[in-house]
Amino acid sequence: MIKINYNQKKGGEIMKEKIEITDIALASALIIKGKNLIEVRKRGRYCTFIFEKDKILEGLVESYYKDELLVSAKRLFQEYKTLKQIRFNFKGGENGQKNWNYNPH
Numbered sequence: 001m002i003k004i005n006y007n008q009k010k011g012g013e014i015m016k017e018k019i020e021i022t023d024i025a026l027a028s029a030l031i032i033k034g035k036n037l038i039e040v041r042k043r044g045r046y047c048t049f050i051f052e053k054d055k056i057l058e059g060l061v062e063s064y065y066k067d068e069l070l071v072s073a074k075r076l077f078q079e080y081k082t083l084k085q086i087r088f089n090f091k092g093g094e095n096g097q098k099n100w101n102y103n104p105h
Contacts, residue, residue: 017053026064028079032071047087
């Protein structure tokens with residue numbers, strides 16, 4: 001599932017658009033392609049991977065769903081394992097919600 005959050009004002013400041021992705025394989029592929037994963041949210045067993053939205057990211061998502069996105073199989077598996085560890089290893093906070101900042105480098 002993909003959900004897009006449009007520009008939101010916070011304290012009078014315009015924030016960047018975000019895209020929320022629950023597909024762990026897609027999130028892994030986007031990280032490999034250099035897209036910035038800004039946050040991981042967990043609620044219960046489910047994780048949402050939040051990226052900064054831009055035209056390049058939109059093209060990558062489209063290519064992924066058309067089965068045209070090429071990535072290294074080894075890197076895809078590495079990123080997939082990392083995101084899966086995040087999903088299963090950290091505990092949720094109040095009401096099962098937890099935010100986690102991810103830095104792949």
